[in-house]
Amino acid sequence: MVEILFLLLPLAFYSGWKAARNKFNNNQKKQRELSGHFVKGVNYLLNEEPDKALEVFLNYPDIDEYTAETYQLLGNLFRNRGEVDRALRVHQNLIARPNLRQEQKHKAMFSLGLDFFAAGMLDRAESVFQELLKDNNLSKNISKSLVCSSLRTIYEQTREWEKAIETTTCFSKYLDRKATQNKFNEKALISHYYCELADEALQQGKLHQVDQYLGEARKAYKKSTRLMSLVGDIAYHQKKFLQAQDSYLGAIKQDSRLLSMLFPKLEDSAKKVQGLESLLNTLIKLYRKNRNATVFEHIIRLAVNNNLISTELNKLVETELSTEKMSVESIYKSSEYIIKEIDSKDSCKYLELISRALKNYLQGLPAFRCMHCGYKMHDFLWRCPACHHWDTIDHT
Numbered sequence: 001m002v003e004i005l006f007l008l009l010p011l012a013f014y015s016g017w018k019a020a021r022n023k024f025n026n027n028q029k030k031q032r033e034l035s036g037h038f039v040k041g042v043n044y045l046l047n048e049e050p051d052k053a054l055e056v057f058l059n060y061p062d063i064d065e066y067t068a069e070t071y072q073l074l075g076n077l078f079r080n081r082g083e084v085d086r087a088l089r090v091h092q093n094l095i096a097r098p099n100l101r102q103e104q105k106h107k108a109m110f111s112l113g114l115d116f117f118a119a120g121m122l123d124r125a126e127s128v129f130q131e132l133l134k135d136n137n138l139s140k141n142i143s144k145s146l147v148c149s150s151l152r153t154i155y156e157q158t159r160e161w162e163k164a165i166e167t168t169t170c171f172s173k174y175l176d177r178k179a180t181q182n183k184f185n186e187k188a189l190i191s192h193y194y195c196e197l198a199d200e201a202l203q204q205g206k207l208h209q210v211d212q213y214l215g216e217a218r219k220a221y222k223k224s225t226r227l228m229s230l231v232g233d234i235a236y237h238q239k240k241f242l243q244a245q246d247s248y249l250g251a252i253k254q255d256s257r258l259l260s261m262l263f264p265k266l267e268d269s270a271k272k273v274q275g276l277e278s279l280l281n282t283l284i285k286l287y288r289k290n291r292n293a294t295v296f297e298h299i300i301r302l303a304v305n306n307n308l309i310s311t312e313l314n315k316l317v318e319t320e321l322s323t324e325k326m327s328v329e330s331i332y333k334s335s336e337y338i339i340k341e342i343d344s345k346d347s348c349k350y351l352e353l354i355s356r357a358l359k360n361y362l363q364g365l366p367a368f369r370c371m372h373c374g375y376k377m378h379d380f381l382w383r384c385p386a387c388h389h390w391d392t393i394d395h396t
């Protein structure tokens with residue numbers, strides 16, 4: 001993609017040159033010089049001699065509003081190709097030009113900030129963006145929200161969470177809500193930052209600060225599952241197991257993905273308060289509600305780990321195996337439960353159920369695969385629709 005953009009450069013240069021030519025129509029000599037310079041520079045670029053091209057462009061005496069755009073593009077292309085040094089030289093050269101319009105200067109400065117960021121010079125990127133932010137006459141194409149967003153990325157990288165919070169609020173203040181259709185969840189983000197701060201304070205043993213940060217996180221976004229798991233962790237370390245279990249369950253009910261991460265501590269908390277069976281029932285209830293495979297697998301894991309046999313669970317495994325389209329992990333977990341918990345006289349019936357579940361699973365899988373590119377399909381084809389090779393389709 002970058003290569004294609006790079007090939008478009010001559011066109012961009014040409015249009016810049018043409019515009020420049022129109023402006024100086026009366027000065028034929030200057031025109032010839034102008035075109036000579038550009039052609040030379042473009043030739044160097046096409047011959048993959050970017051340093052020579054750079055010299056030609058950087059030593060070009062007259063940059064006006066038309067050619068400035070081209071320079072801007074050239075620098076960005078260098079950055080996109082990973083040639084940050086060259087990008088920096090172009091943008092720095094551009095900013096130093098006295099006859100640049102303010103709008104173009106802002107654009108060049110923003111690009112310079114991005115160059116510094118790409119080069120890993122975060123403090124310099126920060127000062128460029130901060131300077132832009134202070135400017136009350138920023139032009140339309142470099143909005144304050146864009147600058148805040150770039151600053152936020154820097155602070156996330158440097159783990160300066162307080163500053164990240166500040167720039168998130170600033171970003172939100174200048175954000176064009178209609179344009180972004182509210183995709184940006186400021187509250188959740190700020191809550192994450194406060195949780196990071198609480199986490200750090202917890203590791204340093206500064207418990208009063210932990211409470212303060214958690215309070216702020218709660219204020220920002222009460223429903224944050226991260227906040228709930230963190231509250232659970234704190235209770236767990238303070239051996240308040242019932243409270244820990246409640247917080248973990250609160251988080252899991254909202255987001256089942258967290259179950260695998262929280263399961264060991266959840267299981268242990270339940271053990272400590274002798275609530276394993278009640279936990280099992282809660283998880284079964286949750287599974288009936290959200291039909292989430294992770295929840296099912298952890299129900300079985302909990303039962304197998306702790307020898308929990310219940311008629312309800314037997315029934316659940318039976319129904320799921322015979323009617324549901326299960327993941328291969330869920331089928332495997334069910335078989336573990338059957339081996340361990342089900343009476344051997346029923347083994348034939350359960351073997352049949354496992355076989356049916358596997359059949360259900362296999363029916364959903366594509367039966368054929370291209371041996372050249374790996375593309376999978378349900379029906380045999382003579383020619384692969386992805387890589388267009390002939391006779392490359394085989395069984396998966």
Ligand SMILES: [Zn+2]
Nearest residue numbers: 370373384387
């Ligand atoms: Zn293919």
